[in-house]
Every structure is written in structure tokens, then in C-alpha cells.
Amino acid sequence: xxxxxxxxxxxxxxxxxxxxxxxxxxxxxxxxxxxxxxxxxxxxxxxxxxxxxxxxxxxxxxxxxxxxxxxxxxxxxxxxxxxxxxxxxxxxxxxxxxxxxxxxxxxxxxxxxxxxxxxxxxxxxxxxxxxxxxxxxxxxxxxxxxxxxxxxxxxxxxxxxxxxxxxxxxxxxxxxxxxxxxxxxxxxxxxxxxxxxxxxxxxxxxxxxxxxxxxxxxxxxxxxxxxxxxxxxxxxxxxxxxxxxxxxxxxxxxxxxxxxxxxxxxxxxxxxx
Numbered sequence: 001x002x003x004x005x006x007x008x009x010x011x012x013x014x015x016x017x018x019x020x021x022x023x024x025x026x027x028x029x030x031x032x033x034x035x036x037x038x039x040x041x042x043x044x045x046x047x048x049x050x051x052x053x054x055x056x057x058x059x060x061x062x063x064x065x066x067x068x069x070x071x072x073x074x075x076x077x078x079x080x081x082x083x084x085x086x087x088x089x090x091x092x093x094x095x096x097x098x099x100x101x102x103x104x105x106x107x108x109x110x111x112x113x114x115x116x117x118x119x120x121x122x123x124x125x126x127x128x129x130x131x132x133x134x135x136x137x138x139x140x141x142x143x144x145x146x147x148x149x150x151x152x153x154x155x156x157x158x159x160x161x162x163x164x165x166x167x168x169x170x171x172x173x174x175x176x177x178x179x180x181x182x183x184x185x186x187x188x189x190x191x192x193x194x195x196x197x198x199x200x201x202x203x204x205x206x207x208x209x210x211x212x213x214x215x216x217x218x219x220x221x222x223x224x225x226x227x228x229x230x231x232x233x234x235x236x237x238x239x240x241x242x243x244x245x246x247x248x249x250x251x252x253x254x255x256x257x258x259x260x261x262x263x264x265x266x267x268x269x270x271x272x273x
Contacts, residue, residue, distance in 0.1 A: 029063075033063070038227070038229060039230065041231045042230040045079060045233065048191075053170055055072050060126055060127075063219070069122075069126070069166065070206050073199055076195075081196065087189035089185065090185035091190055099155060099159070103169070106157040107161075110164020111205055119265075127263075129162050129258070133171040142179060151176045151179070152176060155173045158172035167202065174187065
């Protein structure tokens with residue numbers, strides 16, 4: 001497979017944002033993508049969340065939507081496995097019991113949107129999810145829900161819908177866990193385990209449906225190395241840099257990525273009008 005074929009759609013047509021004349025332009029795209037996942041993995045390793053939220057909106061500007069989302073789902077398993085190992089003591093099986101089943105229902109509702117929606121709308125949805133996460137974590141959580149299990153079940157449903165439409169199901173779960181005054185370790189331990197459980201199901205659904213371009217796999221292999229490196233560096237930062245500084249930088253990156261995704265999607269809608 002030539003390098004230039006790594007960024008084509010499943011129909012063989014080049015993605016409009018990707019140069020296709022010669023391998024230099026495509027190599028540049030891959031280098032930018034490697035930088036994006038490296039930074040996202042560093043942030044995720046340092047604060048325990050945010051890989052897909054930081055990486056997806058930018059990759060949606062570089063690759064066809066389904067390829068970008070599938071690539072994040074594949075390489076995103078690396079920081080998830082790392083997070084489960086690091087934060088395993090914070091896992092709440094009781095919380096997971098209410099989040100996971102309803103998330104599967106939400107996933108079934110969200111996947112048709114990913115399959116049928118235009119690329120521009122997928123970019124807008126993905127970018128909006130990242131912005132929502134950044135805003136959510138800056139808001140005061142307020143009083144906890146009196147019936148936590150219903151809050152968790154609702155968060156799971158909404159998370160599954162977002163996961164199915166954009167591969168970014170974090171905001172609803174993070175909001176509810178924060179609102180219930182869970183500690184950071186418990187939030188990260190539960191969220192990483194939850195996403196490690198639902199991500200293979202999401203990825204399997206894309207594979208079975210034939211929605212993943214063949215070029216996803218070589219791109220994922222190429223990006224796995226910077227993700228591994230970023231996770232390692234993030235772990236070092238987690239114990240050596242002030243947590244508030246890391247959190248602030250992470251939120252800024254996630255918000256910026258989301259804004260870029262929304263702008264890219266809106267620009268696509270305008271051009272297609």
C-alpha cells in the first residue's frame with residue numbers, strides 16, 4: 001500500500017482536506033496526526049481523561065470522519081488500558097452497573113447518526129462534545145442527585161448516544177460523577193474501565209457494518225507509537241507537575257480542539273450549501 005492511499009475514503013475518493021499528489025503531503029498529514037495523538041496521550045496520562053476529546057476534533061479535520069473516529073477508537077485503547085491499571089483502585093463496580101447497560105442502548109441509538117450523517121455534521125457533533133466536556137468541568141457541580149442510580153443510568157444513555165455519533169461519550173458521565181461529588185481517583189477509575197468496556201463494542205460495530213476504511217489500520221499502527229510515548233510522558237508529569245496546571249492546560253486543549261472541529265464542520269456546511 002502506498003503512503004498516499006492512507007487517507008482515502010472507503011470509496012477510493014480522496015478526503016478533501018488531504019493532499020494526494022505525491023507522498024509528501026500525506027506524510028505531512030500523518031506527522032500532524034502523530035503530534036495530535038502524542039499531545040492528547042500526554043494530557044490523558046497526566047490527568048486521567050481526555051484522549052478522545054482532545055484528539056478526535058482535530059483528526060476529523062485531517063481524515064474522513066469514520067476513519068478519524070475509528071482510528072481514535074483503536075489507538076485510544078492504549079491510554080484506556082494504562083488508565084485502568086493506574087486507577088484500578090478507584091473503580092466503582094456499583095456505579096458501572098448502572099452506567100454500562102444504558103450506554104449500550106444509547107450506542108444503538110447513536111450509531112445510525114454516524115452511518116448516515118454528513119461529514120460536516122459529524123465534525124460539529126464531535127467538536128461540541130469536546131466543548132461540552134471543557135465547560136462541564138469548569139462548572140460548579142451543585143447538589144448531588146437524590147437518586148444517584150437514576151443519574152448514572154441517564155448519563156450512561158446519553159454517553160452511549162454521543163459515543164455512537166462521535167466516539168466521544170465522556171461529558172455526561174463526567175458531569176454526573178462530578179455532581180455526585182465523587183473523588184478524582186474514583187471518577188477516573190470508573191470512567192476508564194467503562195470506556196475500555198464500551199470502546200471495543202463500538203469499534204466492533206463499525207467493523208461489522210463495514211464503515212471502517214481499510215486505510216484505518218495502517219494509520220492506527222503508525223499512530224500507536226506516539227500514543228505509547230505520550231502515555232509514558234503523561235505518567236511522569238502526573239507525579240511531577242502541579243495537578244491544577246495540568247488540568248488547566250488539558251481543558252484549554254480540549255476546548256480549542258472542539259472549537260476547531262465545530263468551525264471545520266460549519267465551514268463544510270457553508271461550502272456544500
